[in-house]
Amino acid sequence: MDPLLIQSGRDTVEIQAGALDPAQAIAAVTSPNCGAIDVFIGTVRNQTKEKPVLRLEFEAYEEMALKEMKKIIEKTRKQWPVQHMAMVHRTGILGIGEIAVIIAVSTPHRAASFAACQYAIDTLKETVPIWKKEIFEDGEVWVAAHP
Amino acid sequence: MDPLLIQSGRDTVEIQAGALDPAQAIAAVTSPNCGAIDVFIGTVRNQTKEKPVLRLEFEAYEEMALKEMKKIIEKTRKQWPVQHMAMVHRTGILGIGEIAVIIAVSTPHRAASFAACQYAIDTLKETVPIWKKEIFEDGEVWVAAHP
């Protein structure tokens, strides 16, 4: 299907300090034209490489991060027939189990929803200027900073 | 990673006539051990092959459907390190945009969450004894019944 067929796409792109709500992201992408929604939710794990994590701290270069997130949506729409797409990221201090990121995508059929959502989170992790610090009992580390 | 490492898995398998709630499925799979949740939501589309659909009707051979859904979870767990998994399907009359099925999967890392969730919905559509009737303005059709 030609992705350009979808004329009425609605994008939701947000960075916020408050808790993220999957129900809101799902509502933002629900469409009568679509049979499929895929939602990726990134949560704070209690460990990294088997070392206990106390909490995470996220900071964003917000203006640019929002622009890069919009670019990802554009690139996703060029590859799959995405109806609506939501991409929200949290900043600040997050405890174990809390939600750091939500990506939701609606498509007419299911295969595209998975492919589009996975592409979007993979690309977000590569290009969007957001940084995560892991806080351990005995110190802290900026994730991925060193080779 | 050896999927058998995950000892504390929690499965949610339900067939119900009432509306499905993604927030409940997400809560059922959220885990401090996991960094990723993937959620697939199947919704009722307003058309099939460009013909307008008024509503859908689902019926299930419930006892067997629940057994087959549990088998899918077992088979999924053998292939990916799934922490918790939820699989809920609705029956009865569904209007456009309503949710027919939700599958949610939590895993330590994200790639497995997508693969496991997609496998589960693909397999559900092949093996679980649930039937969908599309109601059009001028008639109705049992989906996939005929070649």
Place this chain on the structure above:
Amino acid sequence: MEMTCKLIAFGIARDILGGKISQISLNEPYTVQGLLETLKSEYPRFEDLASIKVAVNTEYAPMDLILGPDDEIVLIPPVSGG
């Protein structure tokens, strides 16, 4: 010897049989395959389906399974959940 089975049917199979529960008389050896052949000859519309399977006691049954009078026998036309 004939055996009378109770059949449960869902989806389009229910429509073809005219009801969720019906009876059918089988000849020996009472296999799943025999059931399907009898069904198709009595209700030719089953021939038009993309597939028709039989579940016995809530499990998909192989064609050579022997049916007993107390089995829960269910016709499974092509599934379409999700």
Place this chain on the structure above:
Amino acid sequence: MEMTCKLIAFGIARDILGGKISQISLNEPYTVQGLLETLKSEYPRFEDLASIKVAVNTEYAPMDLILGPDDEIVLIPPVSGG
């Protein structure tokens, strides 16, 4: 001629520079590459990073981009969102 730039830094780059906003003096031709070389010689810990990029006016900048005095110049250490 020297040009003094205002630098904004996030993540580990902020820690290395000791603050979110700092100043740096560049020599001509004031390229992104020149900025990074100056930075690495003044703050050798930048050499240890997996990567360091520069955003100019909220876009990733190529190495040969010429910086101007009014540009918003931001150091982008390896990102780790999600």
